[in-house]
Amino acid sequence: xxxxxxxxxxxxxxxxxxxxxxxxxxxxxxxTDKRLLVDIDTHDDAGVYQLTDEIxxxxxTDFFPPVCSDPxxxxxxxxxxxxSDVYAMGGTPINALNIVMFPKKNLxxxxxxxILAGGMDKVKESGAVITGGHTITDDVPKYxxxxxxxxxxxxxxxxxxxxxxxxxILTKPLGTGVIIAAKxxxxxxxxxxxxxxxxxxTLNKKAAEIMQEFNVKSxxxxxxxxxxxxxxxxxxxxxxxxxxxxxxVPVIDGVYDLVEAGCVSCVMRRNLEFVEGKAEFSGDLDNxxxxxxxxxxxxxxxxxxxxxxxADKVLQKLHSSGMQDASIIGSVGKGLPRIAV
Ligand code: CO
Ligand code: CO
Ligand code: CO
Numbered sequence: 001x002x003x004x005x006x007x008x009x010x011x012x013x014x015x016x017x018x019x020x021x022x023x024x025x026x027x028x029x030x031x032t033d034k035r036l037l038v039d040i041d042t043h044d045d046a047g048v049y050q051l052t053d054e055i056x057x058x059x060x061t062d063f064f065p066p067v068c069s070d071p072x073x074x075x076x077x078x079x080x081x082x083x084s085d086v087y088a089m090g091g092t093p094i095n096a097l098n099i100v101m102f103p104k105k106n107l108x109x110x111x112x113x114x115i116l117a118g119g120m121d122k123v124k125e126s127g128a129v130i131t132g133g134h135t136i137t138d139d140v141p142k143y144x145x146x147x148x149x150x151x152x153x154x155x156x157x158x159x160x161x162x163x164x165x166x167x168x169i170l171t172k173p174l175g176t177g178v179i180i181a182a183k184x185x186x187x188x189x190x191x192x193x194x195x196x197x198x199x200x201x202t203l204n205k206k207a208a209e210i211m212q213e214f215n216v217k218s219x220x221x222x223x224x225x226x227x228x229x230x231x232x233x234x235x236x237x238x239x240x241x242x243x244x245x246x247x248x249v250p251v252i253d254g255v256y257d258l259v260e261a262g263c264v265s266c267v268m269r270r271n272l273e274f275v276e277g278k279a280e281f282s283g284d285l286d287n288x289x290x291x292x293x294x295x296x297x298x299x300x301x302x303x304x305x306x307x308x309x310x311a312d313k314v315l316q317k318l319h320s321s322g323m324q325d326a327s328i329i330g331s332v333g334k335g336l337p338r339i340a341v
Contacts, residue, residue, distance in 0.1 A: 001111060003066035003074055004184045006140055011067030011200075011298030012081070012224030013177060013267040018233075018274045037153060038089070042160045042237040045085035045220055048151070056153045060085035062223075063099040063144020067180055067298045068197050071111045075118020077200040078143045081223065081299035083126050086149035087208035088221040088302055090157030093126050093149040098133025101142040115143050126203055157211055160237035161218035162305035168242065168330040169315060171207045171323045172301025174227055174292050175255030176200050182263045192254045199252065200299040206321045207302040214306070214314050222300030226271040227293045228339060230303060231330075232278055236337040238305075244330040244341045246289050259288040267296040280340040293341070301325075305332055 004010065016024075031039050037056055038048035046060035062082040066074045079096070086093045098119060102112050123130050128147070151157075162168075179196035182188035188196075204221060211219060218238060222230050227249065235242045271294040281290065301323075306314050311328055318326035 002069040003071060003141070004069050004180070007065040009267065010065045010180065012064060013265070013296035014064045015224035015296070017270050018225050018229060037156060038158055042158065043233050044159045044237065045088040048089060048156055050153050054152060056151050056156060058086050058089045058091040058149040058151055059146070061099065061144065061146035063142050064298070065140050065142050067200070069183070071114035072118040073197050073201065075115040075143060076122045077197065077299055079119040079122035079145055080201055080203050082145040082147050083123070083128070084204045084221045084299060086147050087204040088157070088219055089149070089151060090155055090208055090212055091149035091151035093128035093147050095129050095131045096123050096145040096147045097131060099144045099146060100133060100135040101138035102135065103139055103141065104137045107141065115141070119143065119145065122201070122203070126205060155212060157217060157219050158237070159218060159220040159234045162234055162238035162240050162332045164240055164332055164334045165308055166218070166305035166332040167308050167311045167328050168332065169304050169306055169311065169318070169326060170222070170227070170250060170301050170329045171204065171318055171326045172199055172202070173250035173252045173325040174295060174297065175252035176300070177265070177295040177297050178255050178258050178263050178292065179252065181265050182258045187258065187261070187263060195252055204302050207318065207323065210314060210317050210321065211302070211304055213317070214310050216304050216306055216314070219302050219304035221302050222297050224296045225274065226268070226295050226297065228275045228279060228341065229271045229294070232275050232339050234303065234305070235339055239337055241333045241335040241337065242330055242339045243333060244293070244339060246285055246293065246341055248327050248329045249293060250325040250327045251292055255292060256288055259291055264291050265296070268294040271296065275339065278338045280338065282341065285341055290341070
Protein backbone atom coordinates (compact mmCIF):
# COMPACT_ATOMS: atom_id res chain seq x y z
CA UNK A 1 0.00 0.00 0.00
CA UNK A 2 1.50 3.32 -1.14
CA UNK A 3 -0.13 6.05 0.97
CA UNK A 4 0.78 8.70 -1.62
CA UNK A 5 -1.76 7.18 -4.01
CA UNK A 6 -4.59 8.16 -1.63
CA UNK A 7 -4.01 11.89 -1.67
CA UNK A 8 -4.13 15.01 -3.80
CA UNK A 9 -1.71 17.06 -1.70
CA UNK A 10 -0.02 15.75 1.39
CA UNK A 11 1.99 17.09 4.27
CA UNK A 12 2.26 20.83 4.74
CA UNK A 13 1.31 21.45 1.10
CA UNK A 14 -2.26 20.67 2.24
CA UNK A 15 -2.24 23.91 4.28
CA UNK A 16 -4.86 26.55 3.58
CA UNK A 17 -3.17 29.28 1.48
CA UNK A 18 -1.56 31.94 3.70
CA UNK A 19 -3.58 34.86 2.31
CA UNK A 20 -6.88 32.98 2.68
CA UNK A 21 -6.01 32.10 6.26
CA UNK A 22 -5.24 35.77 6.95
CA UNK A 23 -8.67 36.71 5.57
CA UNK A 24 -10.41 34.19 7.82
CA UNK A 25 -8.54 35.38 10.91
CA UNK A 26 -8.88 39.12 10.29
CA UNK A 27 -11.41 40.88 12.48
CA UNK A 28 -11.65 38.12 15.06
CA UNK A 29 -11.39 39.37 18.64
CA UNK A 30 -7.87 39.93 19.98
CA UNK A 31 -6.60 38.03 22.96
CA THR A 32 -5.50 40.42 25.69
CA ASP A 33 -4.44 37.94 28.38
CA LYS A 34 -1.02 39.08 29.65
CA ARG A 35 0.08 35.50 30.20
CA LEU A 36 -0.05 34.88 26.46
CA LEU A 37 3.53 35.83 25.56
CA VAL A 38 3.37 34.88 21.87
CA ASP A 39 -0.04 34.93 20.21
CA ILE A 40 -1.37 34.58 16.69
CA ASP A 41 -0.54 38.20 15.73
CA THR A 42 3.00 37.49 14.58
CA HIS A 43 2.11 34.20 12.81
CA ASP A 44 4.77 32.45 14.83
CA ASP A 45 5.34 28.69 14.93
CA ALA A 46 3.54 28.19 18.22
CA GLY A 47 1.73 30.02 20.99
CA VAL A 48 3.58 30.65 24.26
CA TYR A 49 1.81 30.95 27.59
CA GLN A 50 3.53 31.96 30.81
CA LEU A 51 2.86 29.52 33.64
CA THR A 52 5.33 30.74 36.31
CA ASP A 53 8.33 33.11 36.44
CA GLU A 54 10.51 30.23 35.24
CA ILE A 55 8.25 28.25 32.93
CA UNK A 56 6.34 29.12 29.79
CA UNK A 57 4.32 26.55 27.85
CA UNK A 58 4.79 26.30 24.09
CA UNK A 59 1.74 24.84 22.34
CA UNK A 60 1.30 23.88 18.72
CA THR A 61 -0.48 21.43 16.46
CA ASP A 62 0.12 20.15 12.94
CA PHE A 63 -1.63 17.32 11.10
CA PHE A 64 -2.07 16.43 7.43
CA PRO A 65 -2.60 13.73 4.78
CA PRO A 66 0.31 11.34 4.03
CA VAL A 67 3.54 12.88 2.77
CA CYS A 68 5.30 9.62 1.96
CA SER A 69 4.48 6.09 0.87
CA ASP A 70 5.19 4.02 3.96
CA PRO A 71 2.89 4.37 7.01
CA UNK A 72 5.68 4.04 9.60
CA UNK A 73 7.71 6.74 7.81
CA UNK A 74 4.60 8.93 7.62
CA UNK A 75 4.13 8.67 11.39
CA UNK A 76 7.74 9.66 11.99
CA UNK A 77 7.67 12.58 9.57
CA UNK A 78 4.36 13.91 10.96
CA UNK A 79 5.75 13.76 14.50
CA UNK A 80 9.10 15.36 13.57
CA UNK A 81 7.14 18.12 11.85
CA UNK A 82 4.77 18.75 14.77
CA UNK A 83 7.64 18.74 17.29
CA SER A 84 9.57 21.18 15.11
CA ASP A 85 7.35 24.14 16.01
CA VAL A 86 8.41 23.70 19.66
CA TYR A 87 12.07 23.55 18.62
CA ALA A 88 11.63 26.66 16.43
CA MET A 89 10.58 28.55 19.57
CA GLY A 90 13.70 27.35 21.40
CA GLY A 91 11.74 24.93 23.59
CA THR A 92 11.86 21.37 24.84
CA PRO A 93 8.85 19.18 23.98
CA ILE A 94 7.35 17.46 27.02
CA ASN A 95 4.20 15.77 25.81
CA ALA A 96 1.99 15.29 22.78
CA LEU A 97 -1.50 14.21 21.76
CA ASN A 98 -2.19 12.17 18.63
CA ILE A 99 -4.64 13.57 16.08
CA VAL A 100 -5.94 10.85 13.76
CA MET A 101 -8.34 10.64 10.84
CA PHE A 102 -8.74 7.21 9.32
CA PRO A 103 -11.24 5.57 6.92
CA LYS A 104 -13.82 3.15 8.30
CA LYS A 105 -13.25 0.69 5.48
CA ASN A 106 -10.91 -0.02 2.54
CA LEU A 107 -7.75 0.48 4.58
CA UNK A 108 -6.30 -2.05 7.01
CA UNK A 109 -5.99 -1.06 10.65
CA UNK A 110 -2.44 -2.39 10.48
CA UNK A 111 -1.64 0.76 8.50
CA UNK A 112 -2.96 2.92 11.32
CA UNK A 113 -0.92 0.90 13.79
CA UNK A 114 2.22 1.56 11.73
CA ILE A 115 1.50 5.29 11.51
CA LEU A 116 1.03 5.47 15.28
CA ALA A 117 4.18 3.44 15.92
CA GLY A 118 6.18 5.85 13.76
CA GLY A 119 4.78 8.83 15.66
CA MET A 120 5.45 7.20 19.01
CA ASP A 121 9.05 6.33 18.18
CA LYS A 122 9.80 9.87 16.99
CA VAL A 123 8.19 11.45 20.05
CA LYS A 124 10.24 9.09 22.22
CA GLU A 125 13.41 10.15 20.40
CA SER A 126 12.54 13.77 21.25
CA GLY A 127 12.33 12.90 24.93
CA ALA A 128 8.61 13.73 25.15
CA VAL A 129 5.71 11.34 25.85
CA ILE A 130 2.39 10.75 24.12
CA THR A 131 -0.39 11.27 26.63
CA GLY A 132 -3.37 10.35 24.47
CA GLY A 133 -5.19 11.48 21.38
CA HIS A 134 -8.38 11.62 19.37
CA THR A 135 -9.55 9.65 16.35
CA ILE A 136 -12.33 10.30 13.84
CA THR A 137 -13.28 8.60 10.59
CA ASP A 138 -12.41 10.29 7.32
CA ASP A 139 -11.96 9.03 3.75
CA VAL A 140 -8.34 10.16 3.46
CA PRO A 141 -6.12 9.30 6.42
CA LYS A 142 -4.53 12.20 8.26
CA TYR A 143 -2.12 12.22 11.16
CA UNK A 144 -0.34 14.70 13.34
CA UNK A 145 0.06 15.82 16.92
CA UNK A 146 -0.66 18.64 19.32
CA UNK A 147 2.61 19.20 21.14
CA UNK A 148 3.37 20.99 24.39
CA UNK A 149 6.86 22.11 25.28
CA UNK A 150 8.49 24.32 27.85
CA UNK A 151 10.93 27.21 27.73
CA UNK A 152 12.14 29.81 30.21
CA UNK A 153 10.15 33.00 29.55
CA UNK A 154 13.42 34.91 28.94
CA UNK A 155 14.64 32.33 26.42
CA UNK A 156 11.75 32.27 23.96
CA UNK A 157 12.91 32.34 20.34
CA UNK A 158 10.39 34.16 18.17
CA UNK A 159 10.04 35.07 14.52
CA UNK A 160 9.75 38.74 15.54
CA UNK A 161 13.25 39.28 16.92
CA UNK A 162 15.53 39.35 13.87
CA UNK A 163 17.81 42.42 13.95
CA UNK A 164 19.54 44.35 11.18
CA UNK A 165 23.06 42.98 10.99
CA UNK A 166 22.02 39.37 11.74
CA UNK A 167 22.79 36.69 9.20
CA UNK A 168 20.37 33.90 8.31
CA ILE A 169 21.28 30.25 8.66
CA LEU A 170 19.17 27.40 7.22
CA THR A 171 19.79 23.96 8.75
CA LYS A 172 18.25 21.52 6.23
CA PRO A 173 18.45 21.44 2.43
CA LEU A 174 15.38 22.31 0.32
CA GLY A 175 13.68 20.04 -2.19
CA THR A 176 11.73 17.42 -0.23
CA GLY A 177 8.37 18.70 -1.53
CA VAL A 178 9.57 18.45 -5.14
CA ILE A 179 10.84 14.91 -4.56
CA ILE A 180 7.59 13.72 -2.96
CA ALA A 181 5.52 15.24 -5.80
CA ALA A 182 7.82 13.51 -8.29
CA LYS A 183 7.61 10.20 -6.41
CA UNK A 184 3.82 10.35 -6.58
CA UNK A 185 3.94 10.34 -10.38
CA UNK A 186 6.82 7.85 -10.57
CA UNK A 187 9.49 10.40 -11.52
CA UNK A 188 11.78 10.22 -8.46
CA UNK A 189 14.29 7.41 -8.11
CA UNK A 190 14.44 5.47 -4.87
CA UNK A 191 17.69 6.99 -3.59
CA UNK A 192 16.32 10.48 -4.00
CA UNK A 193 13.04 9.52 -2.35
CA UNK A 194 14.86 7.97 0.62
CA UNK A 195 16.96 11.12 0.96
CA UNK A 196 13.76 13.18 1.18
CA UNK A 197 12.21 10.89 3.80
CA UNK A 198 15.40 10.89 5.89
CA UNK A 199 15.59 14.68 5.73
CA UNK A 200 11.96 15.06 6.83
CA UNK A 201 12.33 12.50 9.63
CA THR A 202 15.27 14.33 11.18
CA LEU A 203 14.33 16.21 14.36
CA ASN A 204 15.22 19.88 14.71
CA LYS A 205 16.16 19.11 18.32
CA LYS A 206 19.91 19.73 18.01
CA ALA A 207 19.33 22.93 16.06
CA ALA A 208 17.17 24.18 18.95
CA GLU A 209 19.82 23.25 21.52
CA ILE A 210 22.49 25.05 19.50
CA MET A 211 20.30 28.15 19.21
CA GLN A 212 19.95 28.23 23.00
CA GLU A 213 23.68 27.61 23.50
CA PHE A 214 24.48 30.68 21.38
CA ASN A 215 21.59 32.77 22.71
CA VAL A 216 19.88 33.05 19.31
CA LYS A 217 16.70 35.10 19.67
CA SER A 218 14.89 34.72 16.35
CA UNK A 219 13.96 31.73 14.22
CA UNK A 220 11.20 29.87 12.43
CA UNK A 221 10.98 26.52 10.68
CA UNK A 222 10.42 26.07 6.96
CA UNK A 223 7.19 24.27 6.06
CA UNK A 224 4.17 24.79 3.78
CA UNK A 225 4.81 28.37 2.65
CA UNK A 226 8.29 27.50 1.40
CA UNK A 227 11.60 29.17 2.23
CA UNK A 228 10.52 32.51 0.77
CA UNK A 229 7.06 32.47 2.36
CA UNK A 230 8.44 31.80 5.83
CA UNK A 231 11.28 34.29 5.29
CA UNK A 232 8.71 36.95 4.44
CA UNK A 233 6.75 36.09 7.59
CA UNK A 234 9.97 36.48 9.63
CA UNK A 235 10.64 39.84 7.94
CA UNK A 236 7.10 41.05 8.63
CA UNK A 237 7.05 39.91 12.26
CA UNK A 238 10.51 41.43 12.91
CA UNK A 239 9.86 44.56 10.79
CA UNK A 240 13.10 44.13 8.87
CA UNK A 241 14.14 43.58 5.28
CA UNK A 242 15.85 40.34 4.32
CA UNK A 243 18.22 39.53 1.50
CA UNK A 244 18.58 35.90 0.41
CA UNK A 245 21.65 34.81 -1.54
CA UNK A 246 20.06 32.17 -3.80
CA UNK A 247 23.43 30.66 -4.70
CA UNK A 248 24.05 29.73 -1.06
CA VAL A 249 20.70 28.05 -0.38
CA PRO A 250 21.28 24.31 0.20
CA VAL A 251 19.25 22.10 -2.16
CA ILE A 252 19.19 18.28 -2.25
CA ASP A 253 21.18 17.00 -5.28
CA GLY A 254 18.87 15.99 -8.09
CA VAL A 255 16.02 18.34 -7.19
CA TYR A 256 17.07 21.01 -9.67
CA ASP A 257 16.82 18.49 -12.51
CA LEU A 258 13.32 17.44 -11.44
CA VAL A 259 12.14 21.08 -11.51
CA GLU A 260 13.92 21.60 -14.85
CA ALA A 261 11.98 18.58 -16.15
CA GLY A 262 8.71 20.22 -15.19
CA CYS A 263 8.10 19.14 -11.60
CA VAL A 264 6.49 22.43 -10.55
CA SER A 265 3.44 22.22 -8.31
CA CYS A 266 0.49 24.59 -7.99
CA VAL A 267 1.49 25.04 -4.34
CA MET A 268 4.73 26.69 -5.52
CA ARG A 269 2.73 29.10 -7.67
CA ARG A 270 0.41 29.79 -4.75
CA ASN A 271 3.38 30.56 -2.52
CA LEU A 272 4.74 32.83 -5.26
CA GLU A 273 1.45 34.78 -5.26
CA PHE A 274 1.76 35.14 -1.49
CA VAL A 275 5.26 36.67 -1.57
CA GLU A 276 5.13 38.48 -4.93
CA GLY A 277 4.03 41.95 -3.78
CA LYS A 278 6.72 42.03 -1.10
CA ALA A 279 9.58 40.30 -2.86
CA GLU A 280 12.14 41.69 -5.24
CA PHE A 281 13.65 39.11 -7.56
CA SER A 282 16.93 40.00 -9.23
CA GLY A 283 16.97 39.80 -13.02
CA ASP A 284 19.51 37.00 -13.09
CA LEU A 285 17.75 34.78 -10.53
CA ASP A 286 17.45 31.26 -11.94
CA ASN A 287 13.76 30.44 -12.31
CA UNK A 288 14.07 26.79 -11.25
CA UNK A 289 15.90 27.83 -8.10
CA UNK A 290 13.22 30.42 -7.43
CA UNK A 291 10.52 27.73 -7.61
CA UNK A 292 12.56 25.46 -5.28
CA UNK A 293 12.65 28.30 -2.76
CA UNK A 294 8.83 28.40 -2.95
CA UNK A 295 8.40 24.65 -2.56
CA UNK A 296 5.99 23.59 0.21
CA UNK A 297 8.04 21.56 2.63
CA UNK A 298 7.05 19.22 5.42
CA UNK A 299 9.35 19.09 8.44
CA UNK A 300 11.89 21.46 6.93
CA UNK A 301 14.89 22.99 8.63
CA UNK A 302 15.23 25.84 11.08
CA UNK A 303 15.84 29.30 9.66
CA UNK A 304 17.61 31.32 12.35
CA UNK A 305 18.76 34.92 12.55
CA UNK A 306 22.18 34.95 14.20
CA UNK A 307 24.38 37.82 15.31
CA UNK A 308 27.02 38.12 12.60
CA UNK A 309 29.91 37.81 15.07
CA UNK A 310 28.65 34.36 16.16
CA ALA A 311 27.56 33.03 12.77
CA ASP A 312 30.71 31.02 11.96
CA LYS A 313 30.74 29.36 15.37
CA VAL A 314 27.04 28.47 15.14
CA LEU A 315 27.56 27.08 11.66
CA GLN A 316 30.54 24.97 12.78
CA LYS A 317 28.53 23.56 15.65
CA LEU A 318 25.61 22.72 13.34
CA HIS A 319 27.98 20.94 10.95
CA SER A 320 29.70 18.98 13.71
CA SER A 321 26.27 18.00 15.10
CA GLY A 322 25.25 16.27 11.87
CA MET A 323 23.65 19.15 9.95
CA GLN A 324 26.20 19.11 7.13
CA ASP A 325 23.95 21.09 4.78
CA ALA A 326 23.50 24.02 7.18
CA SER A 327 24.47 27.24 5.38
CA ILE A 328 24.47 30.98 5.76
CA ILE A 329 21.91 32.00 3.15
CA GLY A 330 21.25 35.67 3.69
CA SER A 331 21.25 38.73 5.88
CA VAL A 332 18.89 41.00 7.75
CA GLY A 333 18.73 44.72 7.01
CA LYS A 334 16.77 47.80 7.98
CA GLY A 335 13.74 49.01 6.12
CA LEU A 336 10.28 47.86 5.17
CA PRO A 337 9.41 44.19 5.66
CA ARG A 338 10.38 42.87 2.24
CA ILE A 339 12.60 40.17 0.87
CA ALA A 340 15.12 40.47 -1.92
CA VAL A 341 16.46 37.40 -3.69
CO1 CO B 1 6.48 26.27 11.98
CO1 CO C 1 3.16 24.35 12.33
CO1 CO D 1 9.41 30.76 16.40
